[in-house]
Amino acid sequence: MAVFPPTGSSSLELTISVPGFSSYPSLPNSSDQEEWMTAGMEDEEDSSNGSGPPRKKLRLTKEQSRLLEESFRQHHTLNPKQKEALAMQLKLRPRQVEVWFQNRRARSKLKQTEMECEYLKRWFGSLTEQNRRLQREVEELRAMKVGPPTVLSPHSCEPLPASTLTMCPRCERVTTTTTTTLDRDRDRGGPTKTNISSAPATTLSSKVATPAL
């Protein structure tokens, strides 16, 4: 089902602003950050023994986040060398870089999924509306079918037999067919139908189009 726009790049190109930048105006100052990073580099085993003080949450600096984002735009996964180099550059542990990328991938995917969900919801709404319109149209056409014929025979000036609505199985166009007396004369051998007018091709036959979203 060709539902989505080309997603080859969508998830990759999905630029998610880093909310931390705007929502955390009171980032640690540089000296705090230095202490931060030092702590980050040193407490490598702290988390395992559980006896020490509760681990403080690392907050990346703007520059660290910027570099990580930049790197993420280039590739969503890192090989060990890249990880090591980036960690060195950022003065972080490779594990922290790795975790950052893991979370970044997960949250990109989440964002992408949410966007696709929204897209499908809107499309569903559009299709529902289109379905309603078509149902109405079918009702109208059915009403026309029961009504008296309005076509008079050019020969006798008498009303022609009731026209019939049929659905062409191949092109799914509603066709109004009227069997004329001439037809009947000719049809002694078997029934044929003359397509004298067809419903606008843009109505029932219109292809279901994806919404322009």
Place this chain on the structure above:
DNA sequence: GACGTGTTGAGTCTTACGTCA
């Protein structure tokens, strides 16, 4: 200042895949 909520770094478990005996 307490509280609810969103963000985000990190831990743990699961799964898929490759390698090797």
Place this chain on the structure above:
DNA sequence: TGTGACGTAAGACTCAACACG
């Protein structure tokens, strides 16, 4: 060649610290 054990990487799920309104 098929198979089970093992290691590894990535994802899924979750928690907790923190910022903000």
